[in-house]
Amino acid sequence: MNKQILEYPLFALGFRAFFALAGLFALILIALWSSIYKGVIITDNYYPVVYWHAHEMLLGYSMAVIAGFLLTAVKNWTSIQTLQGNKLFGLCLLWVYGRIVPFYSELIPDELIALVDFSFLPILAYFIAQPIIKSGNLKNLFFIVLLLVMAFGNACIHAEILGFYEGSAELGLDLVVAIIVMIILIIAGRVFPFFTERGLSGVMAIRNPVLDQLAVAASILTFILLIFNVNGLILTIAAFVAVAANVFRVAGWYERRVWYVPLLWVLYLGYGWIIVGFVFVGLASLGIVPASVATHAFTVGGIGVLTLGMMARVSLGHTGRAMKASNTIALAFVLINFAALFRVLIPALMPAWYSHFLVVSVYCWLAAFSLFVYVYTPVLSSLRIDGKEG
Numbered sequence: 001m002n003k004q005i006l007e008y009p010l011f012a013l014g015f016r017a018f019f020a021l022a023g024l025f026a027l028i029l030i031a032l033w034s035s036i037y038k039g040v041i042i043t044d045n046y047y048p049v050v051y052w053h054a055h056e057m058l059l060g061y062s063m064a065v066i067a068g069f070l071l072t073a074v075k076n077w078t079s080i081q082t083l084q085g086n087k088l089f090g091l092c093l094l095w096v097y098g099r100i101v102p103f104y105s106e107l108i109p110d111e112l113i114a115l116v117d118f119s120f121l122p123i124l125a126y127f128i129a130q131p132i133i134k135s136g137n138l139k140n141l142f143f144i145v146l147l148l149v150m151a152f153g154n155a156c157i158h159a160e161i162l163g164f165y166e167g168s169a170e171l172g173l174d175l176v177v178a179i180i181v182m183i184i185l186i187i188a189g190r191v192f193p194f195f196t197e198r199g200l201s202g203v204m205a206i207r208n209p210v211l212d213q214l215a216v217a218a219s220i221l222t223f224i225l226l227i228f229n230v231n232g233l234i235l236t237i238a239a240f241v242a243v244a245a246n247v248f249r250v251a252g253w254y255e256r257r258v259w260y261v262p263l264l265w266v267l268y269l270g271y272g273w274i275i276v277g278f279v280f281v282g283l284a285s286l287g288i289v290p291a292s293v294a295t296h297a298f299t300v301g302g303i304g305v306l307t308l309g310m311m312a313r314v315s316l317g318h319t320g321r322a323m324k325a326s327n328t329i330a331l332a333f334v335l336i337n338f339a340a341l342f343r344v345l346i347p348a349l350m351p352a353w354y355s356h357f358l359v360v361s362v363y364c365w366l367a368a369f370s371l372f373v374y375v376y377t378p379v380l381s382s383l384r385i386d387g388k389e390g
Contacts, residue, residue: 009383011088013390014071015318016380019311021092022064023376025099026369029056034362046102046113047161051169057299058176059117059154060099065307066183067095067124070143072318074128075390078135083127091127094120114158121151143183150179171227178223181274181298184306185216185246188271193253195313199261199323206252215249218242222281231285239282246275262330263316263323266309269337273301276344293348300361301340308336308372315379320386332371339364 010016033053035041045052071082083091098117101108125147132140156172159165189212193205218241225235250271258264277297284291312329316322325333343361347354384390 007085008381010381011085011092013075013084013318014082014088015068015311015314017088017092018064018068018071018095019315020377020380021095022061022068022307022311023369023373025056025064026061027366027373029053029061029099030362030365030369034359043103044105046105046110051157051161051173052102054173055154055157056099058173058180058303059121059150059157060095062180062303062307063121063150064095065311066180067091069187069310069314070124070128072314074131074140077140078131078137080131080135082131087127091120091123094123110162114162118151118154118158121147121154125151146179146183150176153179174223174227177295177298178220178227180303181223181277182216182220184271184274184302185219188267189216189249192250192267192271195267196253196255196258196264199264200255200257203255203257205255208249208252211245211249211252215242215245218245219278222278226281233285235285236282239278239285242278243275243282246271246278250275262325262333263309263313266305266312266333266337269333270302270304270306270309273297273305273340273344277302280344280348289348293344297340297344300343300365301337304365305333305336305340308368309333312372312376315376318384318390319379319382320384320388321379326375328371328375332368332375335364335368335371339368 010020032041033056036043036049047055071088074080075082094116098120101113101116105113125144128147129141129144132138132144153172153175156165156168156175160167160169160172193207196205197203218238222235222238222242225238250268254268258268274297277294280289280294280297281291283289284294312325312333313323316324339361341361342357342364347357350357
């Protein structure tokens with residue numbers, strides 16, 4: 001029987017299913033983590049609690065957004081259809097299983113739990129590599145390399161939990177954060193100038209390949225030093241070079257009118273949080289602030305804000321809708337930035353009130369993604385309004 005079992009718009013293209021999953025699990029994962037953190041819920045889990053939270057937000061939520069984006073972008077780059085229908089449903093189901101099976105650690109062998117979670121990234125890389133290679137679009141194969149490096153980072157996390165290597169989980173988490181930020185910086189160089197020009201009439205964004213390369217290279221160097229635990233003045237210098245290079249890079253694309261367009265200012269603020277992350281890396285290296293402040297600037301700020309903004313924009317563009325955020329989604333963009341503000345900057349200034357600010361951050365995050373799910377579930381699950389496929 002050749003007919004697709006799942007002929008729903010939700011499985012017509014990668015961004016639809018994975019963005020819907022990302023929005024839903026952004027709510028579930030944070031609500032559950034908050035309850036566990038407060039002691040309201042006690043669960044048996046394959047992961048230690050701190051590792052579970054970090055793993056799920058990075059290799060669960062963030063990876064769903066990246067998967068949806070790449071499966072959609074690769075179709076545009078190669079003009080070859082990527083996963084849809086039954087195969088896309090199967091990949092989504094594998095991702096969902098990776099989120100669920102750790103809670104059945106008393107019933108399922110740890111090795112099987114690790115295998116279910118680990119297998120997602122290599123399989124995603126395989127399906128993305130196929131159209132890239134077939135089309136000869138080899139310049140984009142480095143995304144496959146980045147996915148496989150993330151898979152290695154995930155393997156490091158599981159290696160410690162399974163008792164193979166002590167201390168490898170921290171290495172794996174640091175590596176995954178670094179790769180996600182690198183993907184963001186690379187994609188930003190491709191789409192920020194274009195989005196700015198499309199969103200603002202009469203604007204010509206300045207593209208500077210030298211600055212692009214310097215910003216990415218300085219960021220990579222900073223993360224390498226972090227991963228190898230090189231602290232002190234060397235790391236501080238590298239971090240502030242990354243700050244300067246990324247500031248000058250963004251300055252070439254920036255136009256003050258972006259503040260009138262929510263779909264633009266949310267992306268620039270997200271990039272700004274990544275720059276703030278590098279600032280805090282430099283300060284943490286000198287012992288001025290805790291290293292966790294930098295980590296959450298990259299994750300809650302950079303990754304959280306940018307992924308929400310990109311999902312909102314991509315979903316509109318690829319369903320044939322006007323590139324204009326509703327007031328509801330503009331409010332969601334404000335709330336996600338408040339979530340970062342109360343998780344990163346304000347606790348750094350007033351650490352004694354950390355637990356109170358954490359609660360505010362959680363509620364802002366949940367409110368932001370509740371609005372996203374409410375507005376975008378109908379968008380992602382219905383046919384394109386222009387009658388085209390996808």
